[in-house]
Amino acid sequence: xxxxxxxxxxxxxxxxxxxxxxxxxxxxxxxxxxxxxxxxxxxxxxxxxxxxxxxxxxxxxxxxxxxxxxxxxxxxxxxxxxxxxxxxxxxxxxxxxxxxxxxxxxxxxxxxxxxxxxxxxxxxxxxxxxxxxxxxxxxxxxxxxxxxxxxxxxxxxxxxxxxxxxxxxxxxxxxxxxxxxxxxxxxxxxxxxxxxxxxxxxxxxxxxxxxxxxxxxxxxxxxxxxxxxxxxxxxxxxxxxxxxxxxxxxxxxxxxxxxxxxxxxxxxxxxxxxxxx
Ligand SMILES: C[S@@+](CC[C@H](N)C(=O)[O-])C[C@H]1O[C@@H](n2cnc3c(N)ncnc32)[C@H](O)[C@@H]1O
Numbered sequence: 056x057x058x059x060x061x062x063x064x065x066x067x068x069x070x071x072x073x074x075x076x077x078x079x080x081x082x083x084x085x086x087x088x089x090x091x092x093x094x095x096x097x098x099x100x101x102x103x104x105x106x107x108x109x110x111x112x113x114x115x116x117x118x119x120x121x122x123x124x125x126x127x128x129x130x131x132x133x134x135x136x137x138x139x140x141x142x143x144x145x146x147x148x149x150x151x152x153x154x155x156x157x158x159x160x161x162x163x164x165x166x167x168x169x170x171x172x173x174x175x176x177x178x179x180x181x182x183x184x185x186x187x188x189x190x191x192x193x194x195x196x197x198x199x200x201x202x203x204x205x206x207x208x209x210x211x212x213x214x215x216x217x218x219x220x221x222x223x224x225x226x227x228x229x230x231x232x233x234x235x236x237x238x239x240x241x242x243x244x245x246x247x248x249x250x251x252x253x254x255x256x257x258x259x260x261x262x263x264x265x266x267x268x269x270x271x272x273x274x275x276x277x278x279x280x281x282x283x284x285x286x287x288x289x290x291x292x293x294x295x296x297x298x299x300x301x302x303x304x305x306x307x308x309x310x311x312x313x314x315x316x317x318x319x320x321x322x323x324x325x326x327x328x329x330x331x332x
């Protein structure tokens with residue numbers, strides 16, 4: 056299982072324990088989903104001994120939770136606009152289906168990940184029901200679309216696609232293909248992604264790079280907002296909207312305004328409908 060996926064759930068669990076009004080998000084499922092892995096456990100235990108690591112963890116918690124709150128808000132907006140299916144690509148230990156599904160019982164959720172974490176989730180979350188379908192598939196290998204359709208994805212239902220914390224791990228050209236494929240697979244699609252800008256990648260602190268390298272999860276692919284505009288136009292998406300970290304805070308997570316933060320991911324929404332004036 057991805058160590059970053061576990062770390063993200065750990066950050067959401069810590070954040071959820073903050074008092075109401077100060078926390079960026081509330082994910083009551085995260086604490087039950089966090090699995091102890093020796094490498095993460097070792098880093099957490101010895102974080103005060105490694106220069107900069109404790110501070111780095113605090114910053115990573117903030118940027119992850121701000122991004123997660125931003126994606127949550129865009130998922131809610133997609134549901135309000137009529138999405139009846141949500142596909143969470145690289146879902147990891149997200150509990151979005153469980154958190155947002157309760158108030159949207161008409162929506163079906165598909166979680167796709169190459170990791171066989173699915174059994175763990177089913178075992179931990181009593182709330183997992185038939186509206187949440189888990190699909191184990193590798194998004195860098197052809198065939199995942201067929202696996203999703205076989206699992207029950209209905210091509211005739213308006214569908215929201217989400218890829219948070221994922222795109223930078225996929226081979227070059229995968230985002231372009233994904234943006235093309237989702238338009239042929241489902242109607243009225245919207246796609247929400249997070250992505251790393253090249254300038255963000257180059258300004259990352261050496262401790263963060265060392266940690267990611269040690270975990271074997273160094274990001275590989277970066278996008279500028281201008282490049283996403285180009286990719287969106289090539290695949291005939293009507294609008295591409297992006298949010299930097301500061302814009303995510305302003306729009307979706309104002310309680311994070313006073314928090315220290317380091318490198319972050321931007322968030323983008325691809326929509327097939329023209330933007331409203
Ligand atoms: C950094 S985690 C993000 C998890 C979650 N979306 C979040 O934001 O906390 C990336 C997830 O993508 C999954 N992943 C990475 N490469 C993948 C691939 N080629 N196909 C399917 N899943 C993949 C990993 O297993 C992991 O769960």
